[in-house]
Amino acid sequence: MRSNWITAQILNFLEEGPRVAGEILDLFLTDYATSYRRARHLTVRLDRASHIRTPDEAARHRLYDMLSKLRRDGIIERTPERRWQLTRKGREKKKSIAERERNRLPQTDYPSQSTDKWNIVVFDIPEREKRKRAWLRGALYGLGFRLLQRSVWVGKVKIPEAFIRDLGEIHLSIYVEILSITTSGSLRQIEVHE
Numbered sequence: 001m002r003s004n005w006i007t008a009q010i011l012n013f014l015e016e017g018p019r020v021a022g023e024i025l026d027l028f029l030t031d032y033a034t035s036y037r038r039a040r041h042l043t044v045r046l047d048r049a050s051h052i053r054t055p056d057e058a059a060r061h062r063l064y065d066m067l068s069k070l071r072r073d074g075i076i077e078r079t080p081e082r083r084w085q086l087t088r089k090g091r092e093k094k095k096s097i098a099e100r101e102r103n104r105l106p107q108t109d110y111p112s113q114s115t116d117k118w119n120i121v122v123f124d125i126p127e128r129e130k131r132k133r134a135w136l137r138g139a140l141y142g143l144g145f146r147l148l149q150r151s152v153w154v155g156k157v158k159i160p161e162a163f164i165r166d167l168g169e170i171h172l173s174i175y176v177e178i179l180s181i182t183t184s185g186s187l188r189q190i191e192v193h194e
Helices: 002-016 018-029 032-042 055-072 088-103 127-143 161-169
Strands: 076-078 084-086 114-123 146-149 152-157 176-181
Touching: 002 055, 002 088, 055 076, 084 088, 114 127, 127 152, 127 161
Parallel strands: none
Antiparallel strands: 076 084, 114 152, 114 176, 146 152
């Protein structure tokens, strides 16, 4: 979760800004005493009496720990020119994190707003997309739609733009139809022509 995000940011930074990253990583990945001394000159001094870390120091120590772990795990390495870069394993990890992020589904807590017209959401989502189908059902339930059949939901609920956008982003819009009924008894007024 959070550590994956931090790892992804570090890996992106290393891949896209090797010169700047090298200078910053040199600060944190030299021996502890040297890095600590250098970092202290760049941050607020510690309150020696209380030994309480400032939020900046705590963040710096977390970064140092994360970078040390990446180095131990073979994700980053130092070049002969003493610059830091991703290893092959690091590039693979970055790709795997990016893939997981692409497969992450949006939240289902859309703002619900009632309306006077009935909206019907009909979908036929293939079995290979069952995670997305479960997400859609959760989102519809959260909006206040009622289940009419497994893939047919009805409600006097306005469809939020964010919901429509998310359907497109996770590639479900091709499987979903949203219908609005504006007048009651409309089915009785339609003649069937064959």
